[in-house]
Amino acid sequence: MKIMKLLKYNKIAVLALVSITLFSCGSDDLPGESQLDFTQPEKTALDNWINGVYLDPYNINVQYKWNQNTVDNSRYLFPPEVDKVKPALEIVQTIWLKSYAAIGGPDFVKKIAPREIVLVGGVNLNSVGTRTLGLAEGGQRVTLFETDYIDKSDRANVSEFIHTIQHEYIHILNQNKPFDEKTWKTLTPGGYTADWYNYEIPESNELGFITSYARSNINEDFAETASMILIYSKDEYADFLAGIQSPFALQALKAKEAIVVKYFKEAFNMDFYALRDEAEKNTTSVIN
């Protein structure tokens, strides 16, 4: 019994000490203002335009000034020419944002969108000689390279640039809702290869891939298939399919297309073909 009693007192004593400890170091001095300088640089007309078109309506931050934390420091890259920023963003706004808003509803991109678009001026050349055109990271950030080379008067040039954002956005969509990877895996299992860049595109087409890059893995295959169909017009895509010689390849391409269409319908209730037509219409309106 004695032991029990002692234990009881001790418990109380310990509790008391602990509470003293919790209060004893309290200080009346509250932290003041941060000493760090958070003054924002003066906004230029371009900054204000970006805020009006991207930040306010979509909550997307656009970064065109250099910040080493958002780029790969081991790569030799540089910020875009300031004059090229607005044309690039206009293309992205018209062909990507507007098309998705028209078909997926005005709030679609607001809900599932990269929170940041980073623009890089130059080519992101890889040591094997390939160019990385874009990156999508964690569903949050899209980096677009080669902004300095944008030429709004050249349809092929605009298509390549928009291909990048369409491709990266498909990744972002996939990072939100996965596609039917199980079925996809069974379509062209033998065609995936790490040295996809050693193959000509027509050669890859005949194996059931829409581009050579699609052969790197199934995620890239899905993003390439969806984004290429989006940048083709209906007729161009029909011509592309008509040119495929191998019946196996044709069947695989069509099966992949069907999965893409199903994905957009089931995951986001969107008509993929309507999206393609809208994108084509908006592409034509951008080119001057």
Next chain:
Amino acid sequence: MKMKQLYKYLFAAVLILQLIACNDNTDAEKLFNETPTTRLNNQKTELSEALLSSPQGWKAVYFTDNTVLGGYTHLFRFAADGTVVMASDFDSDTDAHKSEYAIQVGSTVSLTFTTKNRIHLLSDSNNYPIPALRAKGYLGDFQFLYYGQENGEIIFRTNRNNQELRFVKATAEDWADLSKNLVMEQNVIGGEERPLFRLLETNDGTTTHKFDFSFTPATRFANSNSIESGYSVSYDMGVGYTPTGIIVSPAVEVAGQKLSNFTYNDADGSFTATGTGGISAVIKYTTKPLVLTDDYKFLLPGKPLSWFGFFVDDYTIDSPANSPLLYAELEKVNAMLPAGQSIASIQIYANHSIGTFIYYTFVGRSALFHYVTAEEDADGKKVILKHQSWNGNTTVATPAFLASIDKYFMDTEGLYVKAESFRLYYSDPVYTFTSASSPFRMTTWKLQ
């Protein structure tokens, strides 16, 4: 009882904790009077004020990596509104351009050129001077970490490669004369009329040492190796251009003195850096190869058959050893030939069963044989070719369209012949023929 003891100790332990927990005496560790934040802010202000303090802005000769590349001069004039006006001698556009800069706080305070300008040309993955730098551009950076000031200079280290970069105060002349750097570039490359051989000569006050010297314009980099046997010193250096000469990095070290500023002398095309006490380094031309070889002996009578060939439509045309004068002479030949005809090859056969001759072949016309005799200049280690006949006809004159180029082979001073260490795609050995009295050099394969 055991339990009781345990609680006693616990009690004591907590008491002790109580007694020391609130001790905030950190005097012993106080190395600075200010908090880290204040110090960062002060550094930021200090750098910002320094950048704005020089009326004509700042000059930096940026050696991105002085083991492979030379220096690129940049001029900066910073403004308080976050803009900077910049000029560079990276290419022919030496005009000033405006962009933005920021003083950023990360792990330390840094100066970053946040929007595109001339300095970013050094950091373009897709624009690289040599294959080894593929995807790395010119290894440049445009974020510079602030390391303080010294003698009125601002000291930075580059963010990516940790190279020291110093900003020195620029003058009005620096801005006005920047384009002269590119005039100087041509002097470093060397004109057509200059001799073909170049050397670096160091003088430590008593003895001189000689080094061969070769400059690669694409990388602004020079290699210089000792030509003396038993003295294996080499100076490899990046070259930056100035209106009056060159700056090299690393410096040429002679007897403990570091020589990096060389002054150009237009009279002989030399660049001289002078130290104290008779110490100097000179990059200069010479009409004679630095190392003479016995390779000319292939052409002498009594030797087995030798066959050397230069071909216009093959790798020999791209040889770095060909001199500009060779190309100029080839053009002269073609200009004088009727339309549809051009020179195809120049081949030298020595000790062939039909004689020793220069064999000129053409597109659209038949070949010509220039029969010669070969004489030795043993002291000069040269071979002297003397005219015998054209196609076996001793009275016919030299064809007009060949007269100009052929005279270099008939140089009365002779020809130097040298086995080169490089190959031109194929495994055949490469030999050069150099006229002793003019900057004419042709590269051949030794085919037999």
